[in-house]
Amino acid sequence: xxxxxxxxxxxxxRDGTHAGFCGVGDRPxxxxxxxxxxxxxCISGTRGSGAVFFAGCTLRCVFCQNADIxxxxxxxxxxxxxxxxxxxxxxxQGVHNLNLVTASHFLPAVLEALEPKxxxxxxxxxxGYEAIPALRALEGKAQxxxxxxxxxxxxxxxxxxxxxxxxxxxxAAILEMFRQTGPYVLDGDGMLVRGVMIxxxxxxxEPDNTFAVLDWIRESFRDGDVLVSxxxxxxxxxxxxxxxxxxxxxYQRAVDYMAALGLLEGYTQELSSAEAGYTPPFDGTGV
Numbered sequence: 001x002x003x004x005x006x007x008x009x010x011x012x013x014r015d016g017t018h019a020g021f022c023g024v025g026d027r028p029x030x031x032x033x034x035x036x037x038x039x040x041x042c043i044s045g046t047r048g049s050g051a052v053f054f055a056g057c058t059l060r061c062v063f064c065q066n067a068d069i070x071x072x073x074x075x076x077x078x079x080x081x082x083x084x085x086x087x088x089x090x091x092x093q094g095v096h097n098l099n100l101v102t103a104s105h106f107l108p109a110v111l112e113a114l115e116p117k118x119x120x121x122x123x124x125x126x127x128g129y130e131a132i133p134a135l136r137a138l139e140g141k142a143q144x145x146x147x148x149x150x151x152x153x154x155x156x157x158x159x160x161x162x163x164x165x166x167x168x169x170x171x172a173a174i175l176e177m178f179r180q181t182g183p184y185v186l187d188g189d190g191m192l193v194r195g196v197m198i199x200x201x202x203x204x205x206e207p208d209n210t211f212a213v214l215d216w217i218r219e220s221f222r223d224g225d226v227l228v229s230x231x232x233x234x235x236x237x238x239x240x241x242x243x244x245x246x247x248x249x250x251y252q253r254a255v256d257y258m259a260a261l262g263l264l265e266g267y268t269q270e271l272s273s274a275e276a277g278y279t280p281p282f283d284g285t286g287v
Contacts, residue, residue, distance in 0.1 A: 005107050006058040007131050007169045022105040023073050024056035028113075029106075031055050031068075031075035033086045033286030035095050040229055040267050042192040043123065043146070049099040050090030050120070052083075053282060056105055059127050060162035061150075062240030063203075065233070065279050070102065076287045083113040086286060091119055096191050097144065099123040107134050114141050121193050124177075128170035129163060135176045145177035145196045152212035160203075160241050171216065174198060183225050184265075197227040197266065202254045203234055204242040210254045218261040228266035230258055246271060 003012050003020045012020035019025055035048025043049050053066070055075035068074045078086075087098055097120050103110050104126055114122065121143040128147035149170055151157040157166035177196050184195025200213050217228060232251040236243050248271060255268050 003105075005131065005134050006104055007129060007163075007165065008058060009131075019056075020105065022056040022058050023071065024105060025077075026106070026109070027077050027079070028083050028109050029055035029073065029075040029077050030083070030086070030287045031282040032280055032284065033090060034280070035090070035093055036099065036280065038280075039099065039146075040197065040227075042186060042190055042197075042227070043097065043099065043144075045096045045189065045191050047094045047096055049097055049123065050087075050093070050095035051099040051101055051125075051280075052086060052090070052103070053101045053280075054103045054106055057102055057127070058105060059129050059166075061127070062160055063234060063237060063242075065235060065237075066102075066282070067237070067239070069282050074282055076284055078287065080109045080112045083109060084115075087113060087118055089286070095120065097121045097123050099125050099146075100142075101125045102127065104130060104134060107137060111137060111141060117141075127161075128173055129161075129166055130169070130173035130176075132172060132176055135173060135180070139180045143181065143194045144192050145174075145181060146199065147174055147177060147196070148199045148201070149174060149213050149217070150201065151209055152216060153206075153209045156203075156206065156209055171220075175220065178221070178226065184227055192227070195226065197229055199229045199231055201231045201234055202246055202251055204244055204246045204250060206242075207250065207253060211257055214254075214258050214261055214263060218263060223262070223265065226265075228258065228263050230254060230266070230268050232269050232271045 010021040014026040032053045036051035055069040057070035123144040124142040125146040158164035
């Protein structure tokens with residue numbers, strides 16, 4: 001197909017021989033499908049989140065912890081029928097939800113594989129760089145949206161993710177996600193069954209970017225609308241970006257700013273989350 005699924009609208013003929021900007025063709029490439037226990041508590045719970053990690057990405061984040069699959073394309077090419085089977089197998093393992101990680105560039109196949117409707121909520125886990133028509137195709141299919149809001153600084157977005165338009169694209173995308181779900185809903189076990197949780201990774205040496213992201217969230221949403229996850233797991237990897245980890249003082253400053261804005265619904269994290277052990281092995285498990 002001539003691809004226009006993501007905001008880049010690269011127009012690639014992703015026919016199995018040719019790839020798009022995302023680096024992959026049109027058939028799903030999956031690197032891992034297994035219960036995942038390292039998401040926020042309202043996603044992982046006690047039985048794990050049924051995480052399906054897709055290869056390829058529409059961003060070029062130099063600090064990506066999943067670079068082996070996002071940029072390297074590591075994974076197995078599968079059919080839509082096999083993807084549907086994977087979803088059912090994960091449900092059979094008792095996971096709380098199906099967590100589709102960076103699946104935007106495989107949207108047509110994913111939509112087909114989500115029929116019939118899964119018995120557990122579907123979580124759309126993305127970098128926030130989403131096209132509105134694609135999100136509208138997901139309406140009713142995804143019950144939970146888990147987007148990043150990485151940048152409010154276009155220059156920083158271009159330098160670290162190759163997407164100067166990221167701030168405006170992500171703002172529009174998150175507002176569309178919220179239009180679809182409305183205010184977040186937790187079940188009796190504290191699991192997120194509907195709504196939006198916005199993630200932001202605090203970058204070393206870039207406090208103003210974090211403050212601007214938090215300001216936008218506060219300006220755009222009322223109490224009870226969305227959850228916010230403030231992450232401190234930045235890990236330098238030698239491919240570019242800040243060459244050190246976040247300090248406790250930098251992260252605490254971000255936490256304090258978030259609290260001062262009254263953004264009290266969500267999560268902060270221990271800086272030990274920057275350890276490599278929090279990234280699962282992309283070894284084809286479950287594929």
